[in-house]
Amino acid sequence: RNLVLHHFTSGSSAVNGYNEVSVIFMLVALSPDFSWSKEVQAKLCNVFQLSKFRPLQRAAINLSMSGKDLFLVMPTGRGKSLCYQLPALCSKGFTLVIAPLVSLMEDQLMYLKSINVPAVTVNASSTKEDSKQVLAGMTDKNSPFKLLYVTPEKIAKSKLLMSKLEKAYNMGLLACIAVDEVHCCSQWGHDFRPDYKLLGILKRQFPKVPLVGLTATATSNVLKDCQKILCVQEPITLTAPFNRPNLYYEIRFKHNEDCTHQIAELIRERYKNQSGIVYVFSQKDAEVVATDLQKRNILAQPYHASMEPSDKSLVHQRWSSKKIQVVVATVAFGMGIDKADVRFVIHHTISKSIENYYQESGRAGRDDGSADCIVFFGFADIFRISTMVVMENTGQQKLKNMVAYCQNVDRCRRAMMAIHFDEVWNDDECNQMCDVCRHGNDYITMDITKHARDVVAIVEMASSMDEKLTPLKVCDAWMGKGPAKYRKTIKVTSLSRVEVESIIIHLLLHGYFSEDFSFTPYTTHFYLKLGRKAALLKNGNHSITMKMRRGMSHATVRVHKFSRRFHISCASAPGFFNDSSKF
Numbered sequence: 001r002n003l004v005l006h007h008f009t010s011g012s013s014a015v016n017g018y019n020e021v022s023v024i025f026m027l028v029a030l031s032p033d034f035s036w037s038k039e040v041q042a043k044l045c046n047v048f049q050l051s052k053f054r055p056l057q058r059a060a061i062n063l064s065m066s067g068k069d070l071f072l073v074m075p076t077g078r079g080k081s082l083c084y085q086l087p088a089l090c091s092k093g094f095t096l097v098i099a100p101l102v103s104l105m106e107d108q109l110m111y112l113k114s115i116n117v118p119a120v121t122v123n124a125s126s127t128k129e130d131s132k133q134v135l136a137g138m139t140d141k142n143s144p145f146k147l148l149y150v151t152p153e154k155i156a157k158s159k160l161l162m163s164k165l166e167k168a169y170n171m172g173l174l175a176c177i178a179v180d181e182v183h184c185c186s187q188w189g190h191d192f193r194p195d196y197k198l199l200g201i202l203k204r205q206f207p208k209v210p211l212v213g214l215t216a217t218a219t220s221n222v223l224k225d226c227q228k229i230l231c232v233q234e235p236i237t238l239t240a241p242f243n244r245p246n247l248y249y250e251i252r253f254k255h256n257e258d259c260t261h262q263i264a265e266l267i268r269e270r271y272k273n274q275s276g277i278v279y280v281f282s283q284k285d286a287e288v289v290a291t292d293l294q295k296r297n298i299l300a301q302p303y304h305a306s307m308e309p310s311d312k313s314l315v316h317q318r319w320s321s322k323k324i325q326v327v328v329a330t331v332a333f334g335m336g337i338d339k340a341d342v343r344f345v346i347h348h349t350i351s352k353s354i355e356n357y358y359q360e361s362g363r364a365g366r367d368d369g370s371a372d373c374i375v376f377f378g379f380a381d382i383f384r385i386s387t388m389v390v391m392e393n394t395g396q397q398k399l400k401n402m403v404a405y406c407q408n409v410d411r412c413r414r415a416m417m418a419i420h421f422d423e424v425w426n427d428d429e430c431n432q433m434c435d436v437c438r439h440g441n442d443y444i445t446m447d448i449t450k451h452a453r454d455v456v457a458i459v460e461m462a463s464s465m466d467e468k469l470t471p472l473k474v475c476d477a478w479m480g481k482g483p484a485k486y487r488k489t490i491k492v493t494s495l496s497r498v499e500v501e502s503i504i505i506h507l508l509l510h511g512y513f514s515e516d517f518s519f520t521p522y523t524t525h526f527y528l529k530l531g532r533k534a535a536l537l538k539n540g541n542h543s544i545t546m547k548m549r550r551g552m553s554h555a556t557v558r559v560h561k562f563s564r565r566f567h568i569s570c571a572s573a574p575g576f577f578n579d580s581s582k583f
């Protein structure tokens with residue numbers, strides 16, 4: 001135990017990565033002799049009705065009960081809430097919980113009520129009488145409640161609440177501060193909320209109270225930013241392995257017309273009588289896709305932010321009780337979803353970032369049973385999302401990371417996520433639970449230099465005519481379907497649509513193209529312009545290769561055919577689909 005406490009108090013206490021953390025975790029887990037250990041174990045069984053801790057829960061509880069500040073990064077659905085709820089029951093006074101949404105708090109309060117844990121909230125919809133009672137309870141030595149849930153807005157705006165917190169602190173009744181969804185503090189996080197920026201006041205005013213920041217997804221940079229914003233000196237970071245071994249990750253190419261049809265087939269054939277979520281881009285898509293699935297005899301209902309709260313909870317309830325099979329939802333269907341047996345999460349449209357995707361797909365398989373996470377990757381969707389996130393500082397970069405994840409054909413999908421979340425990863429651990437690992441070497445490497453020159457020339461020509469082209473127009477023009485004035489001057493390609501789209505995406509991701517936004521009073525348009533690397537193509541020695549999945553499309557056959565042609569007419573068509581690798 002001394003060794004453990006030494007670890008708590010010495011050296012650089014910001015520990016990241018599971019391997020280092022596991023050392024602490026084991027030391028902590030092996031220490032059953034803390035003064036609170038017996039009570040903690042008893043409450044785990046008697047109050048929460050759980051037989052044992054999940055990885056890192058005991059460590060997190062022991063650390064915060066030792067007074068340490070802590071960041072806990074644990075995949076969605078693995079039980080972060082227990083890490084502050086259980087210590088709250090074993091401490092004097094109450095724990096202050098900051099949560100981003102009132103609906104989230106209400107779900108928690110309902111659950112806590114069902115297990116007889118006294119918990120309350122003050123938020124914008126509390127009555128005066130309720131608020132008064134809660135504020136009085138904060139300084140009551142008998143602690144009528146053990147958890148107090150508030151929104152960050154309340155902390156920022158209510159002086160009365162702050163004065164009561166101060167009084168409770170001075171009386172030794174403020175046991176712990178838990179900041180749920182702590183990544184919302186950072187603009188670099190995927191869900192920045194301005195009021196979270198002001199939460200530094202808590203640690204400045206109440207320095208002796210341990211703070212626990214909880215999140216399912218945060219890179220080390222985001223956590224460093226949160227640490228600064230929350231004014232936490234030396235937090236310990238416990239990072240549970242991000243890997244969800246029971247989830248199978250797959251990317252499919254989206255051919256717009258039949259995407260919903262494909263999804264319906266999947267649901268009918270592979271997921272008969274099993275619950276799932278289909279994520280879509282917009283509220284309108286939620287309505288349309290849900291109706292399409294209903295027409296195909298699938299019990300599906302939409303869920304989005306503009307629905308009445310009562311309709312939303314009705315859909316949620318019906319889905320939880322298996323009266324409907326599928327929720328077709330926007331991202332509004334997210335926080336607070338705690339259904340264990342979700343067997344599939346299908347993305348009709350890609351997510352706007354890898355963090356979002358990890359969280360959305362993570363709603364599958366919470367019961368540890370196997371589940372599928374399938375993304376339909378569509379060309380036009382990239383630009384719809386790009387214009388949606390145009391105001392976000394890091395929106396384009398995050399979207400590009402997500403697009404690169406989808407476009408990838410040769411790297412284990414878990415490995416890509418691990419790199420993104422700064423995790424150490426061994427590819428063997430995927431266990432063929434992603435499409436790339438399962439289909440092994442099923443890709444070809446192509447020299448696309450000539451194609452790149454041809455398509456870049458189209459955008460260059462349009463620009464010289466003072467015209468802007470959307471990515472779809474560039475595709476059409478390149479395939480000879482554009483206006484006659486282009487057709488005369490451009491080199492029309494014989495590549496398939498999927499190949500054309502993939503090459504344009506590749507050039508965008510690698511800086512040969514870049515985005516050019518134009519705003520009208522009603523909408524934002526995405527045009528392609530030359531990127532910083534476009535000029536390199538003027539150099540005869542510059543070459544670009546790209547990897548493309550072999551079974552990706554009907555194009556596959558054509559790739560083979562072309563490469564045969566390449567061998568015949570090598571001299572006249574240098575670089576034409578020069579398959580330099582795994583044919």
Ligand SMILES: Nc1ncnc2c1ncn2[C@H]1C[C@H](O)[C@@H](COP(=O)(O)OP(=O)(O)OP(=O)(O)O)O1
Nearest residue numbers: 050052053054075076077078079080081082216338
């Ligand atoms: N030790 C445990 N053993 C079994 N079940 C547990 C354990 N701890 C928590 N759970 C259950 C309770 C909940 O039904 C479920 C998810 O817990 P919860 O705290 O809501 O997850 P979370 O906060 O990590 O997810 P999210 O990121 O979605 O908010 O796991």
